[in-house]
Amino acid sequence: WSVRKESGRVYPWNFEKKIDIKKSSENFISNLISHCTYLNGESVLPKNSLLYEKFMVLNELNNLKVNEQKISVETKQDIYNKLLQKR
Incomplete structure (x- = not known):
């Protein structure tokens, strides 16, 4: 190299x-840098990168249900901003 x-x-x-x-x-x-096996020539994020972990958290929040009801977008944003982000 x-x-x-x-x-x-x-x-x-x-x-x-x-x-x-x-x-x-x-x-x-x-x-x-690794390349995607599904999209030829595209780079992939490392699993331990901050950006990838952010998307993993957001993916978990999208599937979150309370009393068999999906939570609102505002609630998801509140959870992410107030509980998971350190300022």
């Missing part, structure tokens, strides 16, 4: 001269 500026041996004192740090860091991160 490293991208070289010039050929030759890399040492600590010539690292910045031999390696393109910006392109190498982009390649390193893109190497860590």
Whole structure:
């Protein structure tokens, strides 16, 4: 995943001269990102990311029922904003 500026041996004192740090860091991160098996070419979120966990919580709230009745959108928003978000 490293991208070289010039050929030759890399040492600590010539690292910045031999390696393109910006392109190498982009390649390193893109190497860590998984792709969706259903939608070709689409990236997926890691399960432990904050954004994915937010959608998991919202998905649970969408299925929440009280006395066999689904709760209102306002109640879902109140639960999420007041109980689950720290400010």
